[in-house]
Amino acid sequence: MNLRRLLAGGLSLTVLTGALFAAAAAPSSGATATPGEGILCEPGNGVYTMSATTGFETMPDGNSVFTWGYHTPTHAFQNTAPVICATAGDTIRITLTNNLAEDTSFVFPGMSNVQADGVDAVPQSDATGRVTSLAPVAPAKGGQTTYTFTADKPGTYMYESGTDSRKQVEMGLWGAIVVYPACHATGCNQAYDDPRTTFEATREYIHMFSSVDPDIHSAIQLGQPVDWSTYSAKYYLINGRSAPDSLSPNNAAWLPFAPYGSMVRVRPQDPNGGDTLPALVRYVNAMDKDVAFHPHGNTERVIGEDGQPLDTIGKPDNSYGSFLVDIGSNRTAESMFTWTDQWHYDPTTNPIPVPLSPYNDLIIKGTWYAMSPYLGSQGALPPGVTQFNQCGEYYHMAHNHALYAATNYGATFGGQMTLIRIDPLGGCA
Amino acid sequence: MTDDITSGINPLLSRRNFLRAGVLGAAGAGVAVYAGHQAPTAVAAPGFTPTKTVNVHLAATDGWVSMPDSAPAMPPYWPDNDAPAPYNMYVFGFRNVTGLSDAQVITQKGRAQISAPVLAFDEGSEVKVSLTNLGMAQRPDLVDGHTMHWHGFNNALPIFDGVPEMSASVPIGKTMVYYYRPTDPGTYMYHCHFEDVEHVQMGMTGLVYVRPKLNNGTNKYVFNDPATRYDREFPVFLTESQPEGHYRDAHIQITDWAAYNSGFGLMNGRAWPDTIVKNTQTSDTNLGPNFDPLATYPAGSDGERLQFQPQTSLIEANAGETVLLRMANLGSLRHTLTMDGVPMKVIGADADQLKGADGNDNSYVSNSIDIGPGESRDVLFTAPEPGTYKLYDRDFSNLSNQGGGGYGGMMTNIVVSAPNTLPAQPVQPFTPGVR
Incomplete structure (x- = not known):
C-alpha cells in the first residue's frame, strides 16, 4: 500500500481498511492474517487472565453506551471477551477476576472437563435450591476464579457468563473459542479434521453477533430496575462494532473498546496471483434472535455447525451452499467463501457488453466504488465524492437480512453489516 | 418483442x-x-455465447395499494387518509415496462406495484435489465435513487449488485442497464438496495427464477437433475408490511426502522383473503399475473382494487401432479409455512440444490417449511385428492390483518382438481406483457 496515496485520497479514520495499522495489530493471530483484517487470537498459549469490568462503547451515530467487558493484558477494556484459539486436545486455563459489583462466571458450552478452581464447574444453588449461577462464580468486587477445560473437538464455540446471563451477556460478557484440528500443530489450515476443510492460510475471519438496547444499558448504569419484556435492540453488532465501524481494522485506535474488525478480504480464485483455497468465515451468535447473514458476491458453503463438521470422511456430505447463512440464537457455524472472476471482463479486450452510464447520469455515493466496473481499474472521481477505494478492488456487502438489524437506531447502512473486499490478482501494489 | x-x-x-x-x-x-x-x-469460457438475450425494462416509482378493508383501522396510519379510493396504503415498487414507449413509461409514475414482476430467465442466456427511476408522485421532495440487487447472484460484479455505496444508483429521470449471465439454476430474489431497510419495506421486492439448461426451453426441472421435475410452478413470495412506516413515508415523516413490527403478512404482495382472488387474464401463465397495471378496470371491481398487486397466490393443480412452490422471504421475520396433511419435499435452498459436494442427497420431507429473512426454498409436493387445501404461516402473528379477528395475512388456497381437468401449464419465459 502506498501510504501517501492513501492519505491523499482523503480516507476518513472511521473507514480505513488496510495495512496502515499493521503495527497496531499486536496480538498474534491464529493464521498469519493480512494485517488489519482477519481473526485475532488472544496471546496466551492456553493461559489467559481477564478481569470483568465496566466501560463505554461509542456507536457510529455518536451515542455512548455503558457496557461491560474485560480488561486483559492486551486491552484496557473490550466489550466482548478475547477470542481464544486452541488446538484440539489443549487444556485452557482462564483466570477471571471480577471487578463488577455483582458475581460473574464463565460457562463453556461444548467443552469437556470444565473445572473452576479445581472442582467440577456445575450449576450453583442456594440453601433453598434456587439456581444462582450455571457455574461457580468469581465473587463481586475483586473475587477470582480460575476455569480450566479441555478443548477436545475442532470447531467454533461460545463462552459466556453463566451468572444472570440474560443481563450479563447483553452487557458484553461473552466471547468465542476457536478450536483447530490436531493437524494445526503441524501446520495444516483446516477447520475440521477433513482435509477438504482446508482454507487459505491468511483468510480466516470471525463474525460475533450481539445486540444492544441502550435503554436497558442505561437502566443498568443508573441502578434502575430493568424490564426485559420491553427489550428493543437499537444497535446490532459484529465483533462489538456496528457498521461502518465494523469495517475498521483490528485494534483500530479509535475503537479501543472493540478490537476486532470484520471485513473479509479475498482475491479471485486463480493460481496466477489469486487465492487457490476458500476463505473461512466463523459465525457466532450471542443474540436471542437468529441472524440471517447474507454475503453478497457469492454463495457460501456451510461446512460446520455448533462444533460439528457437516462432512466427515467416510460419511455422506451434509454441507450446503447458501446465499444466506442462518445462524440460530446461541449457535455457531463455519462457511467457506470464494469469489471467481467468472468472465474476465477487461476494459479493452473483453468489455462488459452493456453501455455504462457516465457518472453524471448516476448517483455516486462513491465511497468504495472505484468508478470503474473492472477489477483492478479506477476511473475519474466525481467532484465532491470521497472515495476509499485503493487500487480498483471490489467491495461487496455482507449483512443481516432482517434489515432492521442492518441499521443504527433505524438509520440505514449500519448495524450487523460488513464488507467483503476482493483484491485484484497480485493484490494492491 | x-x-x-x-x-x-x-x-x-x-x-x-x-x-x-x-x-x-x-x-x-x-x-x-x-x-x-x-x-x-x-x-x-470467457468467450461466452449466450443462448439468447433477454431485455427487461423496469421502472421504479411510488404508488398506492389495497390491504383488506376488513382489517381493523389503526389511525392515522392505516387506512391512509391520503390514499385515493379504492386504495389504502402507500408503497414504492418496480413495474415491468418492457416494450413500452418512453411516453408510456413516464405515465407510470405513481403507479408502482407490489410484489415486483417475477423475472424468469434461462441458464446460459444473457440478461439486460434497464432500470428507470420515475421519481415519486406523492413525494416530489424525495430524490432517492433506486437500484436492482439480484439477491444471491453468484460471482457478482459490484456495479450490477445494486449496493449504492459499492457501485452506483439511478437518479430520477435516468436509466441504468444491469447485465447478468445466469449460470446457477434456482429461486432468487431481487430488491432495491438504496436505503434498503426503507425501500425493501416499502415494496421494492420480487422473485427471480433461473431455469436449468436441462429444460431446454420446454422441460420442467428445477435443477440440472431429472429428479427435480415438476408439472406446475407457483411463486410463494413472503413479505411483511408495517403500515406506520408506509404512512410516515407518504406524509413526510421519519420512521425508526429499528422498531419493527408487522401489520400485514403478505404473500405475493397481498394479504388473505385477497391472496386467492383469481386471474382474470388468460390462464396461460405460471408467473402469477392477475390484473394488468396498464389496464382500466370497472370502478369497484377487484381488478381496480388489486391492479397494483397483480399476482395471485391461488395454487391450482390436477390430482397426482408434481407441484413446485418457489418460496422466498424478503420480510424481516422468520416464517413457517405448512400445508395441513400434505407432505412437502424441500429440494433446494437459496438457489442451491440440497446436495453435498459428493452428490449426497440432502433433500428432506416436512409438513413445515422454515424460511428466514432473505432465504428461498424450492419445494415439491404431489397434488392430493381433489379438494381445497390451505397453505399458511404457522406463526399466527402473520396470520391476521393488523391484529384483527379471524384469519388474514400469509394464507392461500391450493385447489386440486380431478386428473386431466386443467390443461398443462406451459413453461413461461420472461414475457414483456406479463406484469
Whole structure:
C-alpha cells in the first residue's frame, strides 16, 4: 500500500481498511492474517487472565453506551471477551477476576472437563435450591476464579457468563473459542479434521453477533430496575462494532473498546496471483434472535455447525451452499467463501457488453466504488465524492437480512453489516 | 418483442484471459477442497455465447395499494387518509415496462406495484435489465435513487449488485442497464438496495427464477437433475408490511426502522383473503399475473382494487401432479409455512440444490417449511385428492390483518382438481406483457 496515496485520497479514520495499522495489530493471530483484517487470537498459549469490568462503547451515530467487558493484558477494556484459539486436545486455563459489583462466571458450552478452581464447574444453588449461577462464580468486587477445560473437538464455540446471563451477556460478557484440528500443530489450515476443510492460510475471519438496547444499558448504569419484556435492540453488532465501524481494522485506535474488525478480504480464485483455497468465515451468535447473514458476491458453503463438521470422511456430505447463512440464537457455524472472476471482463479486450452510464447520469455515493466496473481499474472521481477505494478492488456487502438489524437506531447502512473486499490478482501494489 | 437471439457478443478472447482460464480450470479439477460454491463451469469460457438475450425494462416509482378493508383501522396510519379510493396504503415498487414507449413509461409514475414482476430467465442466456427511476408522485421532495440487487447472484460484479455505496444508483429521470449471465439454476430474489431497510419495506421486492439448461426451453426441472421435475410452478413470495412506516413515508415523516413490527403478512404482495382472488387474464401463465397495471378496470371491481398487486397466490393443480412452490422471504421475520396433511419435499435452498459436494442427497420431507429473512426454498409436493387445501404461516402473528379477528395475512388456497381437468401449464419465459 502506498501510504501517501492513501492519505491523499482523503480516507476518513472511521473507514480505513488496510495495512496502515499493521503495527497496531499486536496480538498474534491464529493464521498469519493480512494485517488489519482477519481473526485475532488472544496471546496466551492456553493461559489467559481477564478481569470483568465496566466501560463505554461509542456507536457510529455518536451515542455512548455503558457496557461491560474485560480488561486483559492486551486491552484496557473490550466489550466482548478475547477470542481464544486452541488446538484440539489443549487444556485452557482462564483466570477471571471480577471487578463488577455483582458475581460473574464463565460457562463453556461444548467443552469437556470444565473445572473452576479445581472442582467440577456445575450449576450453583442456594440453601433453598434456587439456581444462582450455571457455574461457580468469581465473587463481586475483586473475587477470582480460575476455569480450566479441555478443548477436545475442532470447531467454533461460545463462552459466556453463566451468572444472570440474560443481563450479563447483553452487557458484553461473552466471547468465542476457536478450536483447530490436531493437524494445526503441524501446520495444516483446516477447520475440521477433513482435509477438504482446508482454507487459505491468511483468510480466516470471525463474525460475533450481539445486540444492544441502550435503554436497558442505561437502566443498568443508573441502578434502575430493568424490564426485559420491553427489550428493543437499537444497535446490532459484529465483533462489538456496528457498521461502518465494523469495517475498521483490528485494534483500530479509535475503537479501543472493540478490537476486532470484520471485513473479509479475498482475491479471485486463480493460481496466477489469486487465492487457490476458500476463505473461512466463523459465525457466532450471542443474540436471542437468529441472524440471517447474507454475503453478497457469492454463495457460501456451510461446512460446520455448533462444533460439528457437516462432512466427515467416510460419511455422506451434509454441507450446503447458501446465499444466506442462518445462524440460530446461541449457535455457531463455519462457511467457506470464494469469489471467481467468472468472465474476465477487461476494459479493452473483453468489455462488459452493456453501455455504462457516465457518472453524471448516476448517483455516486462513491465511497468504495472505484468508478470503474473492472477489477483492478479506477476511473475519474466525481467532484465532491470521497472515495476509499485503493487500487480498483471490489467491495461487496455482507449483512443481516432482517434489515432492521442492518441499521443504527433505524438509520440505514449500519448495524450487523460488513464488507467483503476482493483484491485484484497480485493484490494492491 | 424484445426477447431476441444474439450470439457471439464477445468474440475477442485475449490470450491472457484464455491462459488464465485454462490454468484455473485445470487446477480446479485437481484440488479436493470445498469451493464456496460449486466450481463455476463457465470459467473456462470467457468467450461466452449466450443462448439468447433477454431485455427487461423496469421502472421504479411510488404508488398506492389495497390491504383488506376488513382489517381493523389503526389511525392515522392505516387506512391512509391520503390514499385515493379504492386504495389504502402507500408503497414504492418496480413495474415491468418492457416494450413500452418512453411516453408510456413516464405515465407510470405513481403507479408502482407490489410484489415486483417475477423475472424468469434461462441458464446460459444473457440478461439486460434497464432500470428507470420515475421519481415519486406523492413525494416530489424525495430524490432517492433506486437500484436492482439480484439477491444471491453468484460471482457478482459490484456495479450490477445494486449496493449504492459499492457501485452506483439511478437518479430520477435516468436509466441504468444491469447485465447478468445466469449460470446457477434456482429461486432468487431481487430488491432495491438504496436505503434498503426503507425501500425493501416499502415494496421494492420480487422473485427471480433461473431455469436449468436441462429444460431446454420446454422441460420442467428445477435443477440440472431429472429428479427435480415438476408439472406446475407457483411463486410463494413472503413479505411483511408495517403500515406506520408506509404512512410516515407518504406524509413526510421519519420512521425508526429499528422498531419493527408487522401489520400485514403478505404473500405475493397481498394479504388473505385477497391472496386467492383469481386471474382474470388468460390462464396461460405460471408467473402469477392477475390484473394488468396498464389496464382500466370497472370502478369497484377487484381488478381496480388489486391492479397494483397483480399476482395471485391461488395454487391450482390436477390430482397426482408434481407441484413446485418457489418460496422466498424478503420480510424481516422468520416464517413457517405448512400445508395441513400434505407432505412437502424441500429440494433446494437459496438457489442451491440440497446436495453435498459428493452428490449426497440432502433433500428432506416436512409438513413445515422454515424460511428466514432473505432465504428461498424450492419445494415439491404431489397434488392430493381433489379438494381445497390451505397453505399458511404457522406463526399466527402473520396470520391476521393488523391484529384483527379471524384469519388474514400469509394464507392461500391450493385447489386440486380431478386428473386431466386443467390443461398443462406451459413453461413461461420472461414475457414483456406479463406484469
